[in-house]
Amino acid sequence: MREAIRVDEQGFFVEDVVLQDNEPLPEDCIEIKVPDGLYRPKWNGTSWEEGLTLEEIDAIVNAPTEPTELEKLQQENEQLKASVIELTTYTAAQEERYNQAILELSQLIAGGNV
Structure with a gap:
């Protein structure tokens, strides 16, 4: 052959x-x-x-290539991490506002000035 x-x-x-x-x-x-x-x-x-x-x-x-599955997952992971940081910051700010409101309410109930 x-x-x-x-x-x-x-x-x-x-x-x-x-x-x-x-x-x-x-x-x-x-x-x-x-x-x-x-x-x-x-x-x-x-x-x-x-x-x-x-x-x-x-x-x-020089043709653009489609991202690999791993690259797509890495990008999604970075987006999720950014969302977690944003939510953590928001939650901390909300907790601070909640604690301040409880303090003011306690003072009002106790007859104090706010």
Whole structure:
């Protein structure tokens, strides 16, 4: 068995193909492996080259990525921590107001001035 690469009419990579040893190489196949690092391999008749422009590659490399599940959970955790701090601060302020109201009420009941 041997491997080949099928290309389309413009020379762009289509798929890997497995051939029997005695099977002839189809006209749309090349037996030269595609080198690593090509975004869209293109056969130019003698060698493999990059089929994308620099602008197209930049668009791929610099494309915004969707946050991972872990990143989403970390962001949600930070939001929850901020909410807990906000609620804790609010609760402490409410407790202070409640204590002040109890003190004033106690003084009024005892006949004192507020």
